[in-house]
Amino acid sequence: DQKLEYSHGDSWDRMLEQGIQLLDRFCQDDRVRIRQPRRNLQIKIVRPLSGQNEFVAYIDAIGRLDERHCLLEWKTTSARYPTEPDGLLALDPQLVCYSWITGVSDVAQVVFVRKRLVEIQYLRTTITDKQRHEFAQLVESTIRQIEGAQFLPHSGIRFPQNPCSSCPYIGLCLGRQELVEAALIRRPGAEQLDWLDELNY
Template sequence: GRLDNQGCLLEWKTSAGRYPVEPDGLLALDPQLICYSWITGISVVAQVVFVRKRLVEIQYLRTTINDEQRREFGQLVETTIMQIDAAQFLPHSGIRFPQNPCSSCPYIGLCLRRQELVEAALIRRPGAEQLDWLDELHY
């Protein structure tokens, strides 16, 4: 499709609430958009979200899925096929709205590869490198 006169892969959604737009890059973690990009090879993806409120609101969200994300998704597909063949069904999370564990996760900076978010959320406490006390534990 086209959004703002730019060709892209469009996903049409309805929602009871607005999709989060912060931190920047969050939409690129959406596994459904990554899947669509992997299947089509189209890197520019967008969501048109119809927010069901008293006054209808429409969100236009755009992001880019990079080659590495598509490669990783291809590996996930291969692994999933092997797990299905082996009858292994493991739980996993995603960022599907409104159940969006990523928006409150302290590790979001790692997934987005944004060092400033990592440094803001993950704090190394003094003494954390001293792990010799673990040797004293008795099981």
């Protein structure tokens, strides 16, 4: 048997202690409500697709956060999730998937942060109809690729290792012009190309 190794000076006892502290904090915060937990926790959803294919997802919970109905996803991490720039959470492919398969726009992550002083983040976002439509297209395209034995990588973000937060093009993905402008590198002579903006494509 191989010995279990803990990172960052963790131990089983320390992890247990943090888990208890996080659950205590979660109860004290009293921000999440899940009615009929047998039905609304760990929900298996099967969505028929074209042909004989099905898409299966397990949703952590459907309930209320701060009295607002939403999908809930539980996360445990040793670092806080980034909250800037605004809208970053809506790029999370798992939340987009959950929203697509259920049709629920409002989604939230409850992030249990294991650190010296434990913390819980309650993060909310809204997934748009456009995002759900694009995800449906991605699913259909992926099925065709699998059936054709093509296995291509897909981009996307996963916290806390989130390359999007340091990407210079994040403004393009979020549709935030001020972030695009902030990331632009102005080079001498570029002002002579203003005529390109006047072209009709």
